[in-house]
Amino acid sequence: MTATIKDSTNLRTNAALAERARRVIPGGVNSGNRVIAGMPLVIREAHGAYFTDVEGKRYLDYHAAFGPIILGHNHPRVREAVCRASEQIDLLGIGVTEMEIELAEKIAYHVPSAERVLLANSGSEATYQALRLARAVTGRNGIVKFQGTYHGWHDAVAMNVISAADKIGRRDLLSAGMLPGAVEHTHILPFNDVEAIADFLERRGEDIAAVLVEVIPHNIGCVLPRPGFLRALRDLCDKFGCLLIFDEVITGFRHGLGGYQKIIGVTPDLSTFAKAMANGYPIAALAGKADYMQRYEPGGGVFFAGTYNGHPHSVAAALATIAELEDGHVHAHCFALAERAANGIQQIADELGIPMTVARFGSVFVPYFMEGPIVSYTDLLRNDDRRDVWFRSQMCARGIFMLPTALKRNHVSAAHTEADIDRTLEAAREVLKGMKR
Numbered sequence: 001m002t003a004t005i006k007d008s009t010n011l012r013t014n015a016a017l018a019e020r021a022r023r024v025i026p027g028g029v030n031s032g033n034r035v036i037a038g039m040p041l042v043i044r045e046a047h048g049a050y051f052t053d054v055e056g057k058r059y060l061d062y063h064a065a066f067g068p069i070i071l072g073h074n075h076p077r078v079r080e081a082v083c084r085a086s087e088q089i090d091l092l093g094i095g096v097t098e099m100e101i102e103l104a105e106k107i108a109y110h111v112p113s114a115e116r117v118l119l120a121n122s123g124s125e126a127t128y129q130a131l132r133l134a135r136a137v138t139g140r141n142g143i144v145k146f147q148g149t150y151h152g153w154h155d156a157v158a159m160n161v162i163s164a165a166d167k168i169g170r171r172d173l174l175s176a177g178m179l180p181g182a183v184e185h186t187h188i189l190p191f192n193d194v195e196a197i198a199d200f201l202e203r204r205g206e207d208i209a210a211v212l213v214e215v216i217p218h219n220i221g222c223v224l225p226r227p228g229f230l231r232a233l234r235d236l237c238d239k240f241g242c243l244l245i246f247d248e249v250i251t252g253f254r255h256g257l258g259g260y261q262k263i264i265g266v267t268p269d270l271s272t273f274a275k276a277m278a279n280g281y282p283i284a285a286l287a288g289k290a291d292y293m294q295r296y297e298p299g300g301g302v303f304f305a306g307t308y309n310g311h312p313h314s315v316a317a318a319l320a321t322i323a324e325l326e327d328g329h330v331h332a333h334c335f336a337l338a339e340r341a342a343n344g345i346q347q348i349a350d351e352l353g354i355p356m357t358v359a360r361f362g363s364v365f366v367p368y369f370m371e372g373p374i375v376s377y378t379d380l381l382r383n384d385d386r387r388d389v390w391f392r393s394q395m396c397a398r399g400i401f402m403l404p405t406a407l408k409r410n411h412v413s414a415a416h417t418e419a420d421i422d423r424t425l426e427a428a429r430e431v432l433k434g435m436k437r
Helices: 002-008 014-024 076-088 098-110 123-138 194-207 229-240 259-264 290-296 312-325 329-352 377-382 385-397 418-436
Strands: 043-047 050-053 058-061 116-120 142-146 186-189 208-214 243-247 270-273 284-288 357-361 364-368
Touching: 058 418, 076 312, 098 116, 098 284, 098 312, 116 123, 116 290, 123 208, 123 243, 123 270, 123 284, 123 290, 142 194, 186 194, 194 208, 194 229, 208 229, 229 243, 243 259, 259 270, 284 290, 312 329, 329 357, 329 364, 329 418, 364 385, 385 418
Parallel strands: 142 186, 142 208, 208 243, 243 270
Antiparallel strands: 043 050, 050 058, 116 284, 270 284, 357 364
């Protein structure tokens, strides 16, 4: 085995190294969503809006690690903040650091629902704890999630994201080994359908601890909530005594420092954040009303722990990232470039007569290969997934990295330039002309 590993190190190709990875890592990757069918990829370095693979091919990156990279890869001021922290302190596992206090204060200042803040390491951890807290507060077990939304890997929520048509309306589990006792308490409803959730809560409201919603279902691209939908959820949760939980793991910090909740003026009971909060460093937050979050205090009865929670390096990265975002210039830059990319791709498709709807919000844009409108997951069943994946794959072949999986979003960072958008549109025109032929 040792000889095999030694020999394989001389083969510096994506395919050879991916095969070497598969010998010691299940599937060759450390997160199931990192596998790209037919495209082994081993990354060597990443800077700004670009990353480079081990063969030296350079890609303009719209994937952004599923969204955390808001400032650009390896941002100098974030990197410097982490280096300063590493020279001063490492993990202690007791007490609190001044940086943790400062970060919690920053989040509480910017986010409407954040009267109290707890730090974790991933969005999945944050949503897990949000549901535990909701059950403790209400004394109920049931939760509501929506078709097409994703809230992490844990048993209560790992279901009904990108479902086949025949699985809509029933539980569509993402994994074997999920605990039936956890799964059976989760109820799946259609996103953007106020009547459906109102009817459900009229019948089952006394059993429901929380309504958990990805405020913009970015895990299926960019499906915007209808005007009034999130406000209706707020009113219904108040009526039936459920906690309203906003999953802002993607939307928070990427679309605004106060999250989408501040943009639309609807304040949930609890919120979860991660991703763009620290420009790629592992950190997450559970934030919420003090009356509920105090249950985590000694004697409050709800347990929360994690050896790496509030790790100094990640906290330093988050503080540096927020400092870069606070004057609004980064968001303005990213939003303008994303709009230009979305409008440009839509115009090219229209000129060529290719059915397409390019959805966009903030710095996220998604070309769907279908006509609109798009207001729920069932609308996306009309998407031409074959064309969608082919388009993305061909863009990758031209050095424009759009994750070659249907329905997935593209992200613009502060490191992207107008020249990058021009190059993207030139490649898109070439690819779409080929599709038309």
